[in-house]
Amino acid sequence: MIASLLISVLVITAISVVLALLMVIADATVGNYGVVKININDKKELEVAGGQPLLKALNSEGVFIPSACGGRGSCGLCKVRVIEGGGNYLPTELPWISEEEKKNQVRLSCQFKVKNDVSIMIPEELFSVRQFETKVESIRDLTHDIKEVRLKLIEPSEIEMRAGQFIQFQVPAYELTDEPVYRAYSMASVPSDTNHIELEIRLVPNGICTTYVHKHLKEGDSVTVNGPYGEFFLRDTDRDIICIAGGSGMAPLKSILLDMAEKKSPRKARYFFGARTGKDLFLLDEMKALEDRMENFKFIPALSEPQPEDNWSGETGLITDVVKRMTENASESEAYLCGSPGMIDACIKVLQELGMPEERIYYDKFA
Incomplete structure (x- = not known):
């Protein structure tokens, strides 16, 4: 019985190998389209x-x-x-x-x-998207699983971007990929600094680019990127702004807020940032500095699972619950969201419940 089963498995395996070889041969011959x-x-x-x-x-x-x-x-x-x-x-x-x-x-x-x-x-x-050769100017840990990577543009030496847009980062061939591949990352830098690109990259288990950045990338390394891309940017209105993000979704919203601060925008803006525990929070000092620079800006971090060692006295719960608690009516506001697809979908639902039309909700989803 066992012998028959083993023979059947071997036969099926052999057939699979033969079919795979035939597909390779076909792709190299019949599939040669010139x-x-x-x-x-x-x-x-x-x-x-x-x-x-x-x-x-x-x-x-x-x-x-x-x-x-x-x-x-x-x-x-x-x-x-x-x-x-x-x-x-x-x-x-x-x-x-x-x-x-x-x-x-x-x-x-x-x-x-x-x-x-x-x-x-x-x-x-x-047609105006360009490829840039850059050098890693600095790498710093923002949290246990998010690194800030600052790139200096070499050739061309300047980029024109809108706050909130993204670039594609080229990962060279290494143990997780046998050919160069691109991954998209939002820029955290302010558009006025045309000579640099700043990224916030969260480690994803077995992620081709995130593993490369966290395990292999070093200061002084050369990196190829292209861009800028995207329709995630601040609309030119006078409406109040609700920003919501989690994790490395901080990047494009930081860029937008820095741009607003430089331009002395009078618009009222609240930024809800969700994290699980205290070790997942970052850039708190930078956000406090923005509150000092911008009269109508408020940063609202929240922890969904605060730990005793966090000594947390701020907002708690899912970020959607915090938004709901602290917002009476969003019908005259507009929103900018960045995070996981699940978080974005939940935020859209809450904002619509608070009266915000869907066409005034702008977002980047991290797939």
């Missing part, structure tokens, strides 16, 4: 090797499409319109494509492979 052309916005034409994901093909030619997950198909950011040559949707695209987007021929560029000549449309502002 050189194909990519027409972009009827303004630019590229010639690239066929068979590769559109995202990778564009990046290799200096056309950068935002992708928070580095091309794994798990963030849904790298959408482009494929006007001609698109073919059928792949199952890996469909979770991210709405019915309206299907009508407009929107594709997920990290999953769509360029096998023939195609014509695509991308936002015009992506």
Whole structure:
């Protein structure tokens, strides 16, 4: 009985190996699509090797499409319109494509492979996205699992950005990846400092980029980034502002608040920051300094699970509960959120319950 089972397992394993080899051979022969052309916005034409994901093909030619997950198909950011040559949707695209987007021929560029000549449309502002060579100027621990990485721009030496936008950080090949990959991180630096980019990177177990940053990156190392990207920036209104974040979601909101302080914005702003315990809080002195600089700014940290050693006398509970307790009516305000998808969804629900229209809630989700 056991012998028969072992033989069956060996046979199945052998068949799987043979099929895998056949797929590799097919990809190297039948899957050799030669050189194909990519027409972009009827303004630019590229010639690239066929068979590769559109995202990778564009990046290799200096056309950068935002992708928070580095091309794994798990963030849904790298959408482009494929006007001609698109073919059928792949199952890996469909979770991210709405019915309206299907009508407009929107594709997920990290999953769509360029096998023939195609014509695509991308936002015009992506043509101004640039690649930067930088050097790590400093690294410091903000918490037990968040590092601040400060990059000095070398070539080009300046970046024009809006407070709240993000860049893509290139991780070189190392033990967790056999080829360079990109990951997206919000910039924490103030836009007026055009020579530096500041990032706040939280360690994620087995995360390709976070492991590299926390375990391998050193001061003086060279780092390639591209950007800026994103529609997460302060709108030009006079409404009161509610900011909500957790963990490394601090980064874009810090940038926005520093920018407001420099420009002496008179707008009223409250910043609710959620952490689990005292060891997860950071930049408290910096936030206090901002309160001193900005007459109408209030920083409200909260712990969901304060420990006895924290000696915590501030707000407690989930950050959504704190927002609800301290906000009577949000109908005339606007909100800026940054954190995990679950936290963002919970915050949106609470803000809508407090009367805030959904179109005035702006956010970055960390997938």
